[in-house]
Amino acid sequence: MEKNYLNWKKGLLSWLLTRDHKRIGLLYMITVFSFFFVGGVFALLLRLELFKVGETIMNSAFYNQIMTYHGAVMIFMVIIPGIPAFLGNFVLPLQIGAKDVAFPKINLLSWYCLIVGAGVTLLSLFLGGVDTGWTFYTPYSIETNTAVIPVVLGVFIMGFSSILTGLNFIVTIHRLRCPGMTFFRMPLFVWSLYSTAIIQVLATPVLAITLLLLVGERILDIGIFNSEKGGDPILFQHFFWFYSHPAVYIMILPAMGVISELISAFSRQKIFGYKAVVFASLGIAGVSFFVWGHHMFVSGQSEWAGIVFSFLTMLVGVPTAVKIFNWVATLFKGSLKFDTPFLYALGFLFLFLIGGVTGIMLAVLPFDVHVHDTYFVVAHFHYVMVGGTIMGIMGGFYYWFPKMFGRLYNELLGQVSFVFIFIGFNVTFFPQFILGMSGMPRRYADYISPYEPLNQVSTVGSWLIASGFVVAFFALIWAMFKGKKSSANPWGAKTLEWQTSSPPPHENFLKRPVVSKDAYE
Amino acid sequence: MSENKNLAHHFDSYEQQVRAEKLGMWLFLATEILMFGGLFVAYVIYSGEYPAIFKAGAQFLDWKKGAINTVVLLVSSWTMAMSIYYAQKDQIRKCKIMLISTLSCGFLFMVIKYIEYSHKFHEGIFPGGFFSYSGEGFVEGLPLYFSFYYLMTGLHASHVLIGMSLIAWALVRTYKKQIGSHHYMPLEYVGLFWHLVDLIWIYLFPLLYLVE
Numbered sequence: 239m240e241k242n243y244l245n246w247k248k249g250l251l252s253w254l255l256t257r258d259h260k261r262i263g264l265l266y267m268i269t270v271f272s273f274f275f276v277g278g279v280f281a282l283l284l285r286l287e288l289f290k291v292g293e294t295i296m297n298s299a300f301y302n303q304i305m306t307y308h309g310a311v312m313i314f315m316v317i318i319p320g321i322p323a324f325l326g327n328f329v330l331p332l333q334i335g336a337k338d339v340a341f342p343k344i345n346l347l348s349w350y351c352l353i354v355g356a357g358v359t360l361l362s363l364f365l366g367g368v369d370t371g372w373t374f375y376t377p378y379s380i381e382t383n384t385a386v387i388p389v390v391l392g393v394f395i396m397g398f399s400s401i402l403t404g405l406n407f408i409v410t411i412h413r414l415r416c417p418g419m420t421f422f423r424m425p426l427f428v429w430s431l432y433s434t435a436i437i438q439v440l441a442t443p444v445l446a447i448t449l450l451l452l453v454g455e456r457i458l459d460i461g462i463f464n465s466e467k468g469g470d471p472i473l474f475q476h477f478f479w480f481y482s483h484p485a486v487y488i489m490i491l492p493a494m495g496v497i498s499e500l501i502s503a504f505s506r507q508k509i510f511g512y513k514a515v516v517f518a519s520l521g522i523a524g525v526s527f528f529v530w531g532h533h534m535f536v537s538g539q540s541e542w543a544g545i546v547f548s549f550l551t552m553l554v555g556v557p558t559a560v561k562i563f564n565w566v567a568t569l570f571k572g573s574l575k576f577d578t579p580f581l582y583a584l585g586f587l588f589l590f591l592i593g594g595v596t597g598i599m600l601a602v603l604p605f606d607v608h609v610h611d612t613y614f615v616v617a618h619f620h621y622v623m624v625g626g627t628i629m630g631i632m633g634g635f636y637y638w639f640p641k642m643f644g645r646l647y648n649e650l651l652g653q654v655s656f657v658f659i660f661i662g663f664n665v666t667f668f669p670q671f672i673l674g675m676s677g678m679p680r681r682y683a684d685y686i687s688p689y690e691p692l693n694q695v696s697t698v699g700s701w702l703i704a705s706g707f708v709v710a711f712f713a714l715i716w717a718m719f720k721g722k723k724s725s726a727n728p729w730g731a732k733t734l735e736w737q738t739s740s741p742p743p744h745e746n747f748l749k750r751p752v753v754s755k756d757a758y759e
Numbered sequence: 760m761s762e763n764k765n766l767a768h769h770f771d772s773y774e775q776q777v778r779a780e781k782l783g784m785w786l787f788l789a790t791e792i793l794m795f796g797g798l799f800v801a802y803v804i805y806s807g808e809y810p811a812i813f814k815a816g817a818q819f820l821d822w823k824k825g826a827i828n829t830v831v832l833l834v835s836s837w838t839m840a841m842s843i844y845y846a847q848k849d850q851i852r853k854c855k856i857m858l859i860s861t862l863s864c865g866f867l868f869m870v871i872k873y874i875e876y877s878h879k880f881h882e883g884i885f886p887g888g889f890f891s892y893s894g895e896g897f898v899e900g901l902p903l904y905f906s907f908y909y910l911m912t913g914l915h916a917s918h919v920l921i922g923m924s925l926i927a928w929a930l931v932r933t934y935k936k937q938i939g940s941h942h943y944m945p946l947e948y949v950g951l952f953w954h955l956v957d958l959i960w961i962y963l964f965p966l967l968y969l970v971e
Binding site: 337338341344405406408410412414440443444447448450455458460461467469473477745 | 767768769770775778779780782783786787789790791793794795796797798801804805809812886887888889900902903906907909910914
């Protein structure tokens with residue numbers, strides 16, 4: 239049998255101690271999808287509780303915990319590592335013609351940081367759980383007698399994973415491009431990972447110190463976030479969102495990169511306005527550091543700060559719209575092929591547009607004051623996070639699946655599961671816009687009876703999403719082992735990773751690639 | 760040098776590897792600065808809000824000990840730099856002496872820090888909620904100042920300890936003859952980290968000890 243990265247060494251240890259970026263990518267794949275399952279089960283339980291007015295399957299204290307874990311697991315263990323660490327690890331070195339990332343051992347270490355951090359976080363489930371919400375706002379996170387410390391320390395450790403991955407990618411992109419691969423010949427996915435990595439490296443350390451200070455509050459009662467001691471709880475929110483808003487772009491930028499690849503490959507067109515998309519990615523990364531205050535419009539920051547943050551937030555719409563227009567322009571007169579990855583790309587365009595436009599609405603101060611902390615906000619960020627990032631992960635996974643495993647997935651099952659997920663997603667979250675507009679507050683375990691019908695629609699939608707993922711899961715597992723053999727380039731795509739065999743050999747390319755043309759020519 | 764055993768398999772040349780490692784190291788230093796940056800920002804906010812507390816707090820610190828520690832770290836940065844110089848010249852014995860001096864300076868710094876801390880603990884000056892001092896010079900809100908003092912110097916001291924472990928590791932490699940003009944990069948990276956630790960202290964010293 240032909241030697242490739244999957245079979246060149248055997249045994250569990252050869253995986254757990256691997257320094258091959260492709261194998262580490264697959265380790266992340268298993269991790270991320272496992273946590274996606276855990277976070278998804280929490281989500282289904284939440285929706286089930288909200289199916290009817292009154293207590294349905296859990297009391298409100300338990301609901302608060304499940305809500306916290308749903309958020310923390312999905313954000314820190316699924317969406318943040320999802321595209322960069324899983325798809326990025328696998329694809330980035332291939333796309334720039336490198337043998338590996340710059341620091342393979344650190345790459346493995348960052349996976350262990352994620353595992354240990356996630357383990358410590360989930361350990362808290364057995365120490366009484368935590369009920370602060372994933373944002374750990376003070377003063378409640380100081381006062382609650384639930385297990386805040388392990389969760390916060392776990393997130394701290396997972397932060398290292400994110401920093402190390404980002405650092406690795408920046409150095410890899412700067413130093414390991416193959417001959418002829420100039421910066422402006424790099425595929426757009428690489429550019430999006432680069433922009434993401436900048437945020438990972440610069441923002442995550444601020445989260446680290448914030449979380450350390452929170453641990454200090456709980457153990458030593460240091461008082462920096464405690465107004466009784468002269469401190470300021472709002473400072474926690476500033477610190478937290480200084481990381482966590484850029485982190486939103488850690489979540490969405492790589493998904494945009496995936497979409498660029500998919501749109502180009504399945505319309506058989508060069509990306510329209512390549513450089514504009516590049517600078518849009520960098521622009522989003524840059525602006526992302528100056529918009530955190532829009533989480534705090536009603537938290538007591540000054541009106542002037544509110545107005546400035548409102549304006550800066552709307553600015554994000556500009557580079558984002560540039561990307562959307564360029565993608566649509568790329569599709570124009572292309573010969574489209576409606577394979578599963580492309581369906582996800584179209585799903586992204588549709589859902590992310592709704593998520594993005596409602597984001598601009600929320601940036602408008604008076605409107606935000608009106609719907610702040612309602613389901614309108616919940617619907618908005620699910621349209622961005624799920625409609626954007628999860629569509630990106632799934633689309634990218636189907637797209638690179640033949641490269642990863644050398645096998646083809648079942649097209650019909652792929653499309654069926656997409657339809658379930660796409661329709662289910664809209665059924666779940668569109669009603670939440672209406673609920674939010676009519677005033678239903680978020681985070682509560684219960685609601686008043688006028689909100690019941692739409693909540694029931696939303697819960698039914700969550701079952702549709704779950705069914706879609708179950709179909710996708712079994713179809714993909716089956717395809718991994720029994721799928722039809724894939725050629726090196728089943729999509730006829732132009733980027734470098736399709737030039738090597740599927741699956742690629744241990745060091746990616748048998749002959750060092752030399753590039754003499756643009757990414758999508 | 761083409762058959763350098765220090766060259767990892769995925770690089771084309773030793774030079775490419777060094778350029779990658781240097782960039783990685785500088786990015787790592789940037790993350791450190793941003794992490795300490797959070798504390799410095801909080802310090803600026805609160806010292807602006809409560810100048811009297813921060814002034815009163817600084818009176819409790821012995822600026823002479825702080826100054827000695829500043830000198831100790833500055834000297835250690837010089838010996839660190841010299842160790843790299845001697846490694847480049849293949850004067851390994853001098854290189855080792857310089858590394859051992861750096862390590863001793865780090866140790867001396869920690870001893871002085873220990874004396875300062877234990878003196879404070881003895882008087883009941885603990886961080887935050889454990890603060891129990893109420894004698895001369897006490898002002899309302901003083902615990903907040905000492906929260907900053909212990910957090911900033913504590914986080915810095917933990918970096919001194921990490922730096923010392925790295926220097927010890929580099930020293931072992933020097934004894935094993937793995938460091939020399941053919942391969943002195945590990946010393947460079949340890950040195951960069953050590954200079955950062957030094958630099959942070961140079962900001963901490965006036966902010967905490969010399970407030971007027």
